Every structure is written in C-alpha cells, then in structure tokens.
Amino acid sequence: MRVVMDTLGHSNISITTDTYTHVLRDLQQLAAHPMHRALVRGIER
Numbered sequence: 001m002r003v004v005m006d007t008l009g010h011s012n013i014s015i016t017t018d019t020y021t022h023v024l025r026d027l028q029q030l031a032a033h034p035m036h037r038a039l040v041r042g043i044e045r
Contacts, residue, residue: 005016
C-alpha cells in the first residue's frame with residue numbers, strides 16, 4: 001500500500017486504503033477460488 005500511496009502522491013495512507021482496499025479483497029477472492037479447487041481435487045484423490 002505504501003508504494004501505491006507514494007506513486008499516486010497521496011498525503012495520507014488512509015486515502016489510499018479507503019480507495020483501494022476493495023481491489024485487494026477482489027484479488028484475494030480471485031486467488032482463493034483456484035486454490036480451493038486445487039485443494040478439493042487433492043482431497044478427492
């Protein structure tokens with residue numbers, strides 16, 4: 001987040017986190033689905 005804050009010139013980290021936290025949640029969801037599928041396949045074997 002700090003790199004994003006510095007790159008965008010935000011004066012305060014809360015501006016960056018308030019604006020971009022939803023992006024991180026979306027990325028976590030995208031990463032979680034393939035991981036879940038891989039784990040379920042491993043359990044089924």
